[in-house]
Amino acid sequence: MLRYVASMRSILPRSALLFRLGSNEFSAILPDTERRRAYDLVEEVRDAVARHAFRPYGEEADVHGVGIVSATCSIGLSVYPADMAIPWAAPDAHGAADPARLLHLSENALHAAKDAGGNVVRIADTTHHR
Secondary structure (H helix, E strand, O other), rough: HHHHHHHHHHHHOOOEEEEEOOOOOOEEEOOOOOHHHHHHHHHHHHHHHOOEEEEEOOOOOOOOOOOEOOOOEEEEOOOOOOHHHHHHHHOOOOOOOHHHHHHHHHHHHHHHHHHHOOOOEEEEEOOOOO
């Protein structure tokens, strides 16, 4: 799986930074990318994962496809600086943006994606604080 996630670099811009947050949670930072473009990129990643035939531990599939595992991903998206332009997520008194607030927005969007049944992209809801 890690090798496959690393291959997502071919979909994402060269400036993208990829991080592993947990055993099966990853994050990408897409500098200078507007919301619509970011959505299109992560939707392309989501679709690529859903179409990929994973072979656990390098096993070869037999003629019936046994040994192939499919996977899907749910994605939560937040955008800087747009999502920081709301009162409860605004920069602190020193003018510094808090990355934890963006991560919080992304995590809420991720939970909304999972609640919707998974295999979808959800954009952060900045209309109210959760």
